[in-house]
Amino acid sequence: xxxxxxxxxxxxxxxxxxxxxxxxxxxxxxxxxxxxxxxxxxxxxxxxxxxxxxxxxxxxxxxxxxxxxxxxxxxxxxxxxxxxxxxxxxxxxxxxxxxxxxxxxxxxxxxxxxxxxxxxxxxxxxxxxxxxxxxxxxxxxxxxxxxxxxxxxxxxxxxxxxxxxxxxxxxxxxxxxxxxxxxxxxxxxxxxxxxxxxxxxxxxxxxxxxxxxxxxxxxxxxxxxxxxxxxxxxxxxxxxxxxxxxxxxxxxxxxxxxxxxxxxxxxxxxxxxxxxxxxxxxxxxxx
Numbered sequence: 001x002x003x004x005x006x007x008x009x010x011x012x013x014x015x016x017x018x019x020x021x022x023x024x025x026x027x028x029x030x031x032x033x034x035x036x037x038x039x040x041x042x043x044x045x046x047x048x049x050x051x052x053x054x055x056x057x058x059x060x061x062x063x064x065x066x067x068x069x070x071x072x073x074x075x076x077x078x079x080x081x082x083x084x085x086x087x088x089x090x091x092x093x094x095x096x097x098x099x100x101x102x103x104x105x106x107x108x109x110x111x112x113x114x115x116x117x118x119x120x121x122x123x124x125x126x127x128x129x130x131x132x133x134x135x136x137x138x139x140x141x142x143x144x145x146x147x148x149x150x151x152x153x154x155x156x157x158x159x160x161x162x163x164x165x166x167x168x169x170x171x172x173x174x175x176x177x178x179x180x181x182x183x184x185x186x187x188x189x190x191x192x193x194x195x196x197x198x199x200x201x202x203x204x205x206x207x208x209x210x211x212x213x214x215x216x217x218x219x220x221x222x223x224x225x226x227x228x229x230x231x232x233x234x235x236x237x238x239x240x241x242x243x244x245x246x247x248x249x250x251x252x253x254x255x256x257x258x259x260x261x262x263x264x265x266x267x268x269x270x271x272x273x274x275x276x277x278x279x280x281x282x283x284x285x286x287x
Contacts, residue, residue, distance in 0.1 A: 001210075004188025006097040010037075014050075023050055031057050043085050045078060062086070071226075075233040094215030094234055098192050106185075106192030114179045119154040120198040121179070122147055123211065126166045127159050128203035130253035132224035135203060135263050137166060141173050142268035143201065148176040156197065157182050158190055159207055199275060204230060212237045217282045219275050223263040224250045236282050238274055240266050 002011050012033050017023045027050065034057050042055045044065040055063055064085030067077045075092065082090055111117060124144065128134040147153045155174065157167045158181040167182050185193060194200070194211055200218045202208035204225040212218040212232035220232055220239040226249045227241035242248030242262035250256070 001187035001191055004098055004102040004186075004191055006099050027053055027057070034058050041085055043081055045081060071228045073231055073233055074229060092234060094213065094236065096191070096214065098188075098195070102188050102192045103195065106189050107196065109181060109184060109189060110179060110193060110196060113181055113184070114177070115154060115156075115196075116177075119152045119177065121156045121196055122153045123156045123158065123194070123197045123200040123202065123207075123216075124170075125157075125159065125163075125200065125202035125205060125207050125211075126170070127163050127205035127207060128221075128223065129205070130224065132250070132252060132255050132260055132262070133204050134166075134223070134260075135221050135266070137169050137173075139264075139266075139268050139271075140170055143271055144170075144174055144176060146268060146272045153177075153198075154179055156193075158185060158193060159183075159205075199279060201271065201275060208232070217275075217278050219271060219278060221263060221266065221271070222249075223260060224252055224255075226251060235285060236278070238278050240271070240274065 002008060012030050014030070015026050017026055034054055039058050039060045040062065042058050042060045042063040044051045044055050044063060047066045047068050062085065064081050066081045070077060079090055079092065115121065122144070124140055126134060126137070126140060144155050148155070155176060155178045157163075157170070157178065161183045164182050167180065171178060171180065181193065190207065191210055191214065194214045194216055197211070197216050200208065200211035200216050201221070202211060202218065203221050204223075208218065208220050209232065212220075212234060215236060218232055218237045220237065222231070222239055222241035224242065227239055227243050228249070231239040231241065245262055247256065248262055
């Protein structure tokens with residue numbers, strides 16, 4: 001994903017590793033690349049043992065690290081990591097620059113998979129990791145019908161093969177026009193595809209964060225997730241969360257009551273109303 005951004009002089013990939021020993025070998029493999037430039041400052045936006053070892057190897061004159069545990073939005077904590085490193089006058093930018101070739105590939109993927117290039121794209125993202133983070137499939141169907149019946153929308157699905165089964169169930173029941181890019185994009189291409197999206201409605205997942213970071217009007221559906229840690233930031237986002245419930249933000253993969261009422265209480269008509277209000281507000285702000 002970082003290689004798709006037109007921001008960095010150098011990107012040093014860190015391979016996927018299953019064990020601590022594999023991670024140590026990977027660190028040894030890139031330590032010369034890390035140490036050679038003589039970095040003046042390291043901004044550690046992970047703050048885990050691997051990133052700390054890399055920071056030590058880089059041997060910078062100064063460093064700042066992400067606060068992993070404060071009950072504060074992650075986006076705000078990232079900004080604080082920069083500020084603590086000496087970059088004071090910062091404001092969030094929701095328009096990350098992307099390399100032209102990635103944007104071209106993204107548009108080609110959309111057209112090859114059914115986008116008519118004139119309809120607005122509605123990203124539905126049923127990618128919650130646990131059942132306690134998953135809005136019902138039937139609710140997505142009803143929500144999609146509400147949008148398609150009121151304006152010219154095509155429904156877009158995108159992500160890894162992990163959500164393929166849920167998406168296939170949706171597509172079998174959906175009578176409208178859709179674009180299915182599940183398993184067909186790299187992370188960078190997915191970031192570029194989002195440039196064409198008019199609205200994202202998503203469970204707590206990586207793609208949800210990619211959407212709001214890209215400035216896409218985003219409605220986040222949080223079940224067991226901690227909204228005080230992970231909610232999107234910015235006027236172009238809304239988060240429907242469980243923090244008002246006694247059992248809310250439980251971070252449990254299974255609902256103790258067996259009904260996931262923290263999510264099912266948000267009806268398709270309510271989500272449609274929230275999303276419509278958000279679109280009106282962002283349109284007014286842009287105007």
